[in-house]
Amino acid sequence: SQQGEEDPQALSIQEGENATMNCSYKTSINNLQWYRQNSGRGLVHLILIRSNEREKHSGRLRVTLDTSKKSSSLLITASRAADTASYFCATVVSGGYNKLIFGAGTRLAVHP
Amino acid sequence: GAVVSQHPSWVICKSGTSVKIECRSLDFQATTMFWYRQFPKQSLMLMATSNEGSKATYEQGVEKDKFLINHASLTLSTLTVTSAHPEDSSFDICSARDPGGLAGERETQYFGPGTRLLVL
Numbered sequence: 001s002q003q004g005e006e007d008p009q010a011l012s013i014q015e016g017e018n019a020t021m022n023c024s025y026k027t028s029i030n031n032l033q034w035y036r037q038n039s040g041r042g043l044v045h046l047i048l049i050r051s052n053e054r055e056k057h058s059g060r061l062r063v064t065l066d067t068s069k070k071s072s073s074l075l076i077t078a079s080r081a082a083d084t085a086s087y088f089c090a091t092v093v094s095g096g097y098n099k100l101i102f103g104a105g106t107r108l109a110v111h112p
Numbered sequence: 113g114a115v116v117s118q119h120p121s122w123v124i125c126k127s128g129t130s131v132k133i134e135c136r137s138l139d140f141q142a143t144t145m146f147w148y149r150q151f152p153k154q155s156l157m158l159m160a161t162s163n164e165g166s167k168a169t170y171e172q173g174v175e176k177d178k179f180l181i182n183h184a185s186l187t188l189s190t191l192t193v194t195s196a197h198p199e200d201s202s203f204d205i206c207s208a209r210d211p212g213g214l215a216g217e218r219e220t221q222y223f224g225p226g227t228r229l230l231v232l
Contacts, residue, residue, distance in 0.1 A: 041225065
């Protein structure tokens, strides 16, 4: 099962530009996490934002969470070619085993 | 940080055969592990939750008889894809939850590097 949608599905930008990715979800959550996946590789955990938080920063990453709209955004500032990857949001659904449900993902291409 | 390994990293098998994939937590004990499947250019789909010492919990639409999960110890879960077919070719990833977690919420999950399965 998947929680929701991410948009855009694909994003192509030049190095130095900012990249913004959005994620929507459907159910109540404990927290929302963003992951990066390089082509054909495993996942790298980027940042976690809890349901009672509205914004969080980590280096060039800025994540916002709007629980009233059930949406989150990931902003990567001053992008680099090495940021080229797929980015997924994942939500921890309240109750149960705290399992992670992933969004559809955004494929980001950063051109030198 | 916590490390999760998978073996093998890739496997090629003939249609109709079974394939076993191992997921190990290397430096922590994992009472719960998760198995995900990913097809090209798609997201990760949660298949099942593996619980040490008890039966796995499968997501809706996942055939439990085709995807056999065993979590016999606190550091090892195995996924066996039985009677694999070409449409089962995928990238399978496990994750393990560290009971210590973050701020007591225990939501930290660590992902393995994935196993690429190709069924001919």
